Amino acid sequence: MNRRISAVGALVAAGLLAAGCSAESGSGSSNGSDAGSGTFPSGTVHIVVGSGPGSTMDMLARGLAPRLQALWGESVVVDNVPGANQSAAYHEAAGADPDGHTLFLGVHGTMGIHDQLGTIDPGWQEFEWFGTILEEPWTLYTAADGDIKDLDDLLAQDLIRYGDSGYESPINPVALTFFEAFDKDFVFTPGYDPGAAQQSVLTGEQHIVGRDAAQMLRSGTDEDFRALLVFSEEPSPFQPDAKTLKDLRDDYGVDIPEQEIFQLGFPIGTTPGTPEEIVDALADAIITLLEEDEEFQQWLRDNHMADSVLAERIGREVTREHVDAVTEQYAEFGVKDIQKRLESGSAN
Numbered sequence: 067m068n069r070r071i072s073a074v075g076a077l078v079a080a081g082l083l084a085a086g087c088s089a090e091s092g093s094g095s096s097n098g099s100d101a102g103s104g105t106f107p108s109g110t111v112h113i114v115v116g117s118g119p120g121s122t123m124d125m126l127a128r129g130l131a132p133r134l135q136a137l138w139g140e141s142v143v144v145d146n147v148p149g150a151n152q153s154a155a156y157h158e159a160a161g162a163d164p165d166g167h168t169l170f171l172g173v174h175g176t177m178g179i180h181d182q183l184g185t186i187d188p189g190w191q192e193f194e195w196f197g198t199i200l201e202e203p204w205t206l207y208t209a210a211d212g213d214i215k216d217l218d219d220l221l222a223q224d225l226i227r228y229g230d231s232g233y234e235s236p237i238n239p240v241a242l243t244f245f246e247a248f249d250k251d252f253v254f255t256p257g258y259d260p261g262a263a264q265q266s267v268l269t270g271e272q273h274i275v276g277r278d279a280a281q282m283l284r285s286g287t288d289e290d291f292r293a294l295l296v297f298s299e300e301p302s303p304f305q306p307d308a309k310t311l312k313d314l315r316d317d318y319g320v321d322i323p324e325q326e327i328f329q330l331g332f333p334i335g336t337t338p339g340t341p342e343e344i345v346d347a348l349a350d351a352i353i354t355l356l357e358e359d360e361e362f363q364q365w366l367r368d369n370h371m372a373d374s375v376l377a378e379r380i381g382r383e384v385t386r387e388h389v390d391a392v393t394e395q396y397a398e399f400g401v402k403d404i405q406k407r408l409e410s411g412s413a414n
Contacts, residue, residue: 110141156170170335182393196346196382197380203278203296206220214273227255232256279296279304284370297328
């Protein structure tokens with residue numbers, strides 16, 4: 067069933083609910099706005115991002131903010147709260163007033179791994195997720211001018227040097243799956259920030275780095291890197307020369323089934339306990355931008371996101387299914403020993 071409700075109906079219903087709640091409590095809205103106005107939002111909306119400026123998360127938030135502001139007629143600001151591999155931002159949004167005025171934009175994989183490790187509270191399944199803004203397959207990259215020209219060259223290395231961010235990075239299960247499938251020894255170096263990880267590949271310190279399929283295009287560094295393997299069955303329109311999971315079966319006899327955890331997804335949600343009417347109003351606003359806002363659609367095209375930001379990924383029900391699938395796959399993969407597996411240099 068199509069979850070989408072009319073934008074006007076959703077906004078009014080949510081506003082009336084908020085107004086009723088305020089009337090019962092005998093006080094005004096927590097952000098000082100007129101709760102009796104019958105509209106949502108009724109004040110500034112904050113999009114909390116778990117990284118510094120320049121990341122894909124930050125870029126998405128800053129693309130959404132002005133268009134939501136134009137749609138709502140209320141200020142929408144982006145708050146960068148880096149730290150603890152996105153969990154600092156997550157906790158800030160989770161602890162806000164449950165009125166829909168604080169949103170969190172993060173990474174499915176990172177939050178799913180945090181959840182399995184017990185490093186976020188409340189758990190990520192308790193958060194009010196209402197959409198996956200962007201989803202692209204993870205891709206392994208090497209330096210364009212380095213000695214590794216293709217996947218065969220990478221597999222010929224006695225020891226593959228790899229590292230990115232912390233142990234909770236969602237590229238780690240993807241890389242471990244690859245190393246295990248080919249029975250490759252590797253050395254993992256944690257602690258790189260995203261820019262440092264990419265630079266380490268260009269300087270030869272590392273062989274590969276994992277990124278979403280279009281990130282190099284968005285950053286303008288695509289000529290510096292060569293895509294070796296995209297973790298999807300179909301070729302990536304952004305990296306058509308990269309091998310696919312189908313190619314691994316056909317060319318190497320290696321079967322890696324496609325999974326949700328092989329996608330870099332950016333979920334958006336709001337504080338647990340926010341009324342469903344408000345959560346649906348937030349989802350409906352995103353759908354309105356995707357389907358009706360020509361300026362936002364052009365922004366997506368300009369930033370190589372038009373094929374990766376889709377209206378059918380927005381809504382509470384479809385997002386719940388996605389969160390459940392990612393949770394199940396991480397539980398099956400077994401991330402609680404991921405640090406040990408990475409430090410051992412073996413996926414087995």
